Amino acid sequence: MRRLLAAGAIAAVLAVGACSPSKPAAEGDGGASDATLTIATTTDVVNFNPLVGNSRTDYWITNLMYPHLLTIDANGNKKPYLATEFGYSDPMTGYWNLRDDMKWSDGKPVTADDVTFTINAIMRDKPAGTVLGQLSNVDRAVAVSPTRVELKLKRPDATVVGEVGFWMNVVPKHVFEPAGNVATFANNSNWVSAGPYRLTDVAKGQSYTLERVTPYPFAPDNTPTVAKIVYRVYPDVNTEILALKNGDVDLIANTLPPAQVKNLQSTSGIKVQEVPGLGYAHMTYNMTRKPLDNLKVRQALAHAVDYNAIRSVVLQGQAVSTGSSPIPPVLKDFVDPSSQEYAFDINLSKQLLQESGVGTLRPLTLIYSLQDAVTAQWVSIVKEGAAKAGITINLQGMDRNTYLAKTAEGDYDIYAGNFAIMDDPATNMALTYLPKGAINYSLVDDPQLTDLVTRATQTTEREAQKQLVQQAAKLVRDNVYDNVMYLQNLYVAHSDKWTGFVVKPSELLSVVDPESLANARRTG
Amino acid sequence: MKLAPLRPAGPPALPPVVGFAVRRLGRGLLTLWFAATVTFLLLRLLPGDPALAVANPNMTQEMRQNVLRQYGLDQPLITQYGKYLWQLLHGNLGISFTQQVPVSDVLLDRLPWTLLLTGSSLLVTVAVGIPLGVLAATHPRGWLDRLVQVGGVVGQSLFVPSVGIFLLFVLGLQLHWLPIGGAYSPGVYGAEWYADVAAHLVLPCLSLTLVQLGSYVLTLRSTLIESLGEDYCVLARSKGLPNRKVVWKHALRNALLPTTTLVGLQLGFLVGGAVLTETVFAYPGIGRGIYEAVTQLDYPVLQGAFVVLAAAVVIANVLTDLAYGLLDPRVRTA
Numbered sequence: 001m002r003r004l005l006a007a008g009a010i011a012a013v014l015a016v017g018a019c020s021p022s023k024p025a026a027e028g029d030g031g032a033s034d035a036t037l038t039i040a041t042t043t044d045v046v047n048f049n050p051l052v053g054n055s056r057t058d059y060w061i062t063n064l065m066y067p068h069l070l071t072i073d074a075n076g077n078k079k080p081y082l083a084t085e086f087g088y089s090d091p092m093t094g095y096w097n098l099r100d101d102m103k104w105s106d107g108k109p110v111t112a113d114d115v116t117f118t119i120n121a122i123m124r125d126k127p128a129g130t131v132l133g134q135l136s137n138v139d140r141a142v143a144v145s146p147t148r149v150e151l152k153l154k155r156p157d158a159t160v161v162g163e164v165g166f167w168m169n170v171v172p173k174h175v176f177e178p179a180g181n182v183a184t185f186a187n188n189s190n191w192v193s194a195g196p197y198r199l200t201d202v203a204k205g206q207s208y209t210l211e212r213v214t215p216y217p218f219a220p221d222n223t224p225t226v227a228k229i230v231y232r233v234y235p236d237v238n239t240e241i242l243a244l245k246n247g248d249v250d251l252i253a254n255t256l257p258p259a260q261v262k263n264l265q266s267t268s269g270i271k272v273q274e275v276p277g278l279g280y281a282h283m284t285y286n287m288t289r290k291p292l293d294n295l296k297v298r299q300a301l302a303h304a305v306d307y308n309a310i311r312s313v314v315l316q317g318q319a320v321s322t323g324s325s326p327i328p329p330v331l332k333d334f335v336d337p338s339s340q341e342y343a344f345d346i347n348l349s350k351q352l353l354q355e356s357g358v359g360t361l362r363p364l365t366l367i368y369s370l371q372d373a374v375t376a377q378w379v380s381i382v383k384e385g386a387a388k389a390g391i392t393i394n395l396q397g398m399d400r401n402t403y404l405a406k407t408a409e410g411d412y413d414i415y416a417g418n419f420a421i422m423d424d425p426a427t428n429m430a431l432t433y434l435p436k437g438a439i440n441y442s443l444v445d446d447p448q449l450t451d452l453v454t455r456a457t458q459t460t461e462r463e464a465q466k467q468l469v470q471q472a473a474k475l476v477r478d479n480v481y482d483n484v485m486y487l488q489n490l491y492v493a494h495s496d497k498w499t500g501f502v503v504k505p506s507e508l509l510s511v512v513d514p515e516s517l518a519n520a521r522r523t524g
Numbered sequence: 525m526k527l528a529p530l531r532p533a534g535p536p537a538l539p540p541v542v543g544f545a546v547r548r549l550g551r552g553l554l555t556l557w558f559a560a561t562v563t564f565l566l567l568r569l570l571p572g573d574p575a576l577a578v579a580n581p582n583m584t585q586e587m588r589q590n591v592l593r594q595y596g597l598d599q600p601l602i603t604q605y606g607k608y609l610w611q612l613l614h615g616n617l618g619i620s621f622t623q624q625v626p627v628s629d630v631l632l633d634r635l636p637w638t639l640l641l642t643g644s645s646l647l648v649t650v651a652v653g654i655p656l657g658v659l660a661a662t663h664p665r666g667w668l669d670r671l672v673q674v675g676g677v678v679g680q681s682l683f684v685p686s687v688g689i690f691l692l693f694v695l696g697l698q699l700h701w702l703p704i705g706g707a708y709s710p711g712v713y714g715a716e717w718y719a720d721v722a723a724h725l726v727l728p729c730l731s732l733t734l735v736q737l738g739s740y741v742l743t744l745r746s747t748l749i750e751s752l753g754e755d756y757c758v759l760a761r762s763k764g765l766p767n768r769k770v771v772w773k774h775a776l777r778n779a780l781l782p783t784t785t786l787v788g789l790q791l792g793f794l795v796g797g798a799v800l801t802e803t804v805f806a807y808p809g810i811g812r813g814i815y816e817a818v819t820q821l822d823y824p825v826l827q828g829a830f831v832v833l834a835a836a837v838v839i840a841n842v843l844t845d846l847a848y849g850l851l852d853p854r855v856r857t858a
Contacts, residue, residue, distance in 0.1 A: 126587065205812060239692060239805070248705070
């Protein structure tokens with residue numbers, strides 16, 4: 001038996017030896033610094049194809065290779081990236097004008113052909129990424145010149161240029177076209193990148209090494225400051241934090257759990273950086289089920305929640321109120337400062353319940369995902385508050401896949417969860433409040449709301465769109481079509497030996513956006 | 525002229541050991557088919573579907589159906605099952621839904637690390653467990669025996685993530701003796717790479733060994749005490765055989781039978797059950813791969829992984845049975 005075990009161990013060592021990486025050939029570069037920035041993440045890369053990939057790490061790594069047409073600034077406004085100008089030449093035609101100084105790492109220029117290929121291939125092959133749903137009103141994309149792309153629409157859509165510009169990675173046509181179907185292309189070797197970095201070495205489950213690409217027009221002297229970026233995978237956040245404290249990694253890309261923020265803020269050698277959130281935590285009441293179709297019942301439920309307790313105890317003060325509005329405060333052009341949060345008032349809640357005329361309420365079922373640690377904590381506060389008002393809520397925590405299945409089937413009374421990124425209020429309200437919206441979890445069907453949201457998605461006039469969005473948000477708040485609890489402030493941590501990061505809203509961009517990493521530098 | 529020896533009529537009888545091995549292999553193959561079928565069906569009974577788990581939650585019903593069609597999940601269950609078995613018979617584990625690469629590639633990226641971790645942990649367990657078990661059994665109720673018993677029970681009740689974080693904090697962060705997480709450091713090549721792999725292996729291996737050593741030592745201790753009281757050991761002693769020989773040559777051979785079974789069972793558990801260790805230590809093994817595939821409902825990866833795990837358990841059990849046969853001749857002819 002011992003000989004057998006020894007033989008097994010030797011076989012394992014030999015097998016592991018086959019995993020031994022070979023040293024890459026040295027490459028000359030006239031860059032600014034030879035430093036390596038090591039970044040920790042909790043999730044592994046699932047797919048290297050940016051048109052398919054959907055984990056955060058997929059997004060962070062492919063973002064460093066495949067440019068977006070647009071990005072957003074600190075206030076959540078869309079701003080040029082690969083595109084220099086964007087908009088609509090008429091209600092049925094959108095456009096992006098492109099910069100002419102970006103190149104793929106194999107020397108070929110990034111042109112309008114790459115952009116049109118990407119859009120048309122997504123519509124043809126239907127990969128399971130984010131962008132396909134945004135292209136529902138698009139007929140085709142046309143390269144009018146090497147630096148101008150026009151989007152021919154089937155019907156007016158004032159959001160598609162901004163949304164596709166922000167969410168879609170442009171891929172190199174000369175690499176993806178020969179691969180055939182873009183929905184099944186793994187793109188797992190010989191990467192070609194437009195910068196600021198290109199993937200050169202993969203140790204699956206462990207680390208991803210990227211080397212700088214020049215020229216990259218958003219870095220000083222067109223050269224990303226750091227020579228190499230290494231993403232290392234630590235599935236356990238505690239191990240990840242130990243690695244940061246030990247100096248094994250320089251930055252933690254994923255946002256920190258609220259309980260860890262204060263601890264790291266007081267740790268010497270570590271800097272905690274605040275990142276504005278673009279999403280919110282919310283509860284929706286299933287309006288196709290009685291008695292939740294009754295406005296007074298929904299109001300009674302909304303006034304029985306101690307929002308301050310949730311923000312101060314569960315979130316440890318790392319969250320702000322949105323005034324019960326679905327517009328996050330960071331979107332300064334759209335936010336309505338007059339929106340007031342539902343007051344936590346048990347007596348008012350009891351009174352509303354009495355006025356509702358529904359008599360004794362049946363117990364209500366609230367579903368949430370057990371993988372969402374923060375929500376799993378605050379639902380107990382919701383339950384306690386409701387109990388004080390005489391409403392029984394049964395909490396049903398479940399694994400994420402069951403939760404998604406129940407959500408898709410509308411099998412719940414109350415849904416508790418998060419809206420991750422609201423970068424465009426009109427688009428997101430269409431998804432959330434139109435009768436056939438993909439994430440209309442309250443299953444609301446209000447003709448007035450539908451009209452406001454539809455008009456907001458169709459008008460290209462910014463001021464008119466703002467008015468419509470604000471009216472829709474007020475309707476949502478007043479009718480409790482959605483109970484928006486808070487907007488969480490996000491925090492990332494990095495070694496104080498590093499500086500120059502550019503902060504952008506949301507966990508997806510935060511300080512790991514390409515522009516940020518291309519400008520980061522070591523201080524010592 | 526030399527006559528050829530006479531051969532009995534009919535097919536030659538197989539040697540008992542070969543017959544024994546063939547029977548065990550046959551059972552193993554049946555077990556594999558059963559495991560593959562149960563896994564296939566169980567996955568499809570799980571709530572939700574891979575389109576919901578993989579794709580953007582903002583997708584419409586039409587987009588969801590399109591994803592299911594891409595994965596072949598729109599076909600009748602019996603068709604899916606037939607295709608799966610046909611692929612399996614041809615050694616094809618399918619294509620990962622999420623990674624879009626062959627499942628065999630996904631598993632081969634991970635399996636060597638799990639084999640290294642669990643193999644080395646099992647070796648350490650046996651290498652440390654046998655002397656400890658023998659010492660405890662030959663000094664019953666002595667201080668060492670009591671220490672082994674207490675340590676064994678404590679070891680069995682340890683929780684891997686807690687042990688892991690404690691070891692990482694003390695030996696990694698505070699003392700800087702060993703690296704924190706991963707199987708090796710990026711940018712290390714050649715001979716240095718092997719030393720780096722060994723350094724990264726120490727903590728996860730220690731953590732896994734600590735939690736499994738207890739049951740091994742306690743089982744060995746109790747069976748050895750029993751063996752030492754048997755007539756053949758009393759006879760051996762009365763014949764003047766040195767105690768060392770009685771223990772190590774006669775009693776231990778019999779006492780090893782149940783512990784060999786335990787090792788076989790642990791091997792199967794270790795390959796799949798190392799998920800917590802691999803998570804805490806950021807070790808890129810198959811347990812973590814399975815966890816990720818479960819969250820993404822990546823059926824082909826899960827089916828492939830469970831067939832590989834079932835094969836590992838079957839092989840471990842066949843080897844255990846064969847080892848049993850070598851240790852106890854009665855088993856060969858049973």
